[in-house]
Amino acid sequence: PHIVRRQDYRPPDWLVPDIALDFALDAAATRVHATLSVTRNGDHDRPLRLDGDGLLPLEIRVDGAVLAADQWSLDGGTLTIALSNSAHMVETFVEIAPQGNSKLMGLYASGGLLCTQCEAEGFRRITFFPDRPDVLSRYSVRMTADKALYPVLLANGDPVEQGDLPDGRHWARWNDPFPKPCYLFALVAGDLACNADRFVTMSGREVQLGIWVREADLPRTAHAMQALKNSMAWDERVYGREYDLDVFNIVAVADFNFGAMENKGLNIFNSRYILADPETATDIDYDGVEGVVAHEYFHNWSGNRVTCRDWFQLSLKEGFTVFRDQNFSADMGSHAVKRIEDVRILRAAQFQEDSGPLAHPVRPESYMEISNFYTATIYNKGAELIRMMALMLGPERFRAGTDLYFDRHDGEAATCEDFVRAMEDGGEIDLAQFRLWYEQAGTPHVRALLSHDPATQSVTLLLEQSVPPTPGQPEKRPMAIPLRTALFDPETGQHRGDELLMLTEARQSVTFAGWPTAPILSINRGFSAPVIVETNRSQADLAFLSAHDDDPFARYEAMQQLMVNVLVGRIGGQPVDEDAVVAAIRDTVTNPLLDPAFIAEAIRLPSEAYLGDQMAVVDPDAIHAARDALQRRIGAELEPLWRDMHGKTKANAFALSPAAKGARKLRNTALLYLAASGAADGATVAFGQFSEADNMTERQAALATLANGASAEREAALDIFYNRYRDDALTLDKWFQTQAFAFHPDTVDLVEELGRHKDFTLANPNRVRALYGAFAGNQWAFHHKSGKGYRLVADCIVALDKLNPQTAARLVPPLGRWRRFDEARAAMMRAELQRILLEPGLSKDVTEQVSKSLE
């Protein structure tokens, strides 16, 4: 298959300043009439080439005249028309079948609705067009549809006119005055109800807000609406960015390949990121709704008003927008807990990606299928790059940089380089070396060794960095790494100031005077750089920091490192001091000055996957055994504490305040440790919480705790849950997911059975992710030594590829990590990848991921 390369970028031959689209909507056969005003871009005689995918032109007109068959050609989907002048009016007529569109790209049907998904290259499945983000057009859209089936007709921009037609049909016209790339085009038709509200912008303009869902779901839209209004106010306050149209609509759909889509003025969402009520949504779901609503809204500036020149610049909009949504969520809740959660996600998803066969730079150099590049590297590492620049600049200069970026590039298709240059010009900083972060893949390793010299009463911090080789990049250059650092005096329990050290060389040292006794090192505070830090700190130093560090992230990190050292030691058969972990947990849980949500994060054991990342060869069984044993020991030794915590954190009534959320988080952690303690009533207490809970956060956590065990209550709770939520797709996903995530010796067999369950379907990406996505993330179960887990996931990829290649390709990376496992497992994983590759008619999406995984 064709490889697209960044260095091959050329400006478009033809521009399309205006486009008028006319849709005769119908689920089985929709007719699309597109009228493009095209202008020659530069002095050349190249023909007009319009991208198409699965389209056949019914008729083509140029300047009103119908073209004969020899006046155009169709090759691999691309429509070529020779044009003589510098400007023309080109019309095409096609027919498409939304109902048969199982890829969920282009125009498709979902639960009685018709909706679109055009990013990255879905517009070419709707009509012929230069489907690239640097062709910006003003859109005018007219739709006609059966009024009974599709009473609501929405598109980008502002509504202009609507009316009735004969035969029970009606029509509507929408205009979007802001030139946009076609990946931001959207329409929705369906029987939808609206949660309507308004927002007055900072310049006093009134914006009509609408969240459109099925009538029955209206009561579940309040949180999303509040999140939207908070986001609009936050972007004005923090970035000075105001909304620009008269309406802003959001539609929730059940079948969606991703989280949501930022189409101009008409965001389309996976319903799981809109709908929330206490009965069916966990606190994590509520936070997900808030974060994704904000993310899509923020794209209106970082992505829509300033868009990307080409798809290699994807992180320009995604990294920056993730950074913006992370800070928004932190401002809405706890900065400390949000940072810990974000780093946990980064390490789980991006560090793994960066150390495997699919590692790529934040600005990639090539791709086969762009959909495969909506990755943790582009999104989460991209956000860390922005965060580092913000840290180096400080708030005022960072704001000067973003103001300059938005003003300089408003209405343009920009590059990552444009962003960095705006930071340099607006923030008055030299980022020459920092640019390497965009070029070099791989997570930098930093060794930080502190040595004390009593004679000179000084300490020297030796810093060394290296970036591991990644595919196509065997050699790496030293990066510019900002490390927030402090030295703690063990006598006073305090440090003398937090410094930003810039590590720019492969090896560098700094000396600090005035230390008669050795201080304790706190480094990469706040996770100031996305790197792996290795230090020579003792377990006692880490225990000290876990009790005294005033940077919440560093305090959490010290606690986690303390646990990792014990667990990795135990797995390796070394003598370890588990008492230090138990003591640190006891001190943290009983510290009245700490936020309960922070406590819950700090006392949680590192995940099995994270422990695997610390080992040369991952041993899933040994990791599981060691972690489980430590969990049981912590449970048993502190049992009275867990019982007490579990009782104390029970609320009288549901609230969504940060305090109430923190209490639930701690309560669920207490339940987990209590169940692990071996107490005879562990399952009874869990079942009690399951039955009495007035919210899904506690109910699902209790179900998950029971699902890890083998009690009679396990089956009872799963049955009750199923019967209660069998008709609610999003909640039934939790039933599948909880079982696929369970630490249970039979999980692999259970997942096989669940794959045959009458409620399982490959047609819905949320359901696939709930079962197979969750299972592939359950290290112990997925890597079952029989190899059955690999077969199940490979079977799913093969079957799903025929329907929805994008979602299928997202299941490949767990199999691609075969080099990290023992020979027997590696051979079985490789064999499954090879089997997939032999499938006839395999998609480009899966082919790229599998072949790179085998290289």
Ligand code: HT7
């Ligand atoms: N910008 C959006 C990306 C997206 C997407 C990409 C590929 C396939 C389907 C998709 N749906 C949405 C989401 C975002 O980052 O905001």
Ligand code: ZN
């Ligand atoms: Zn995004």
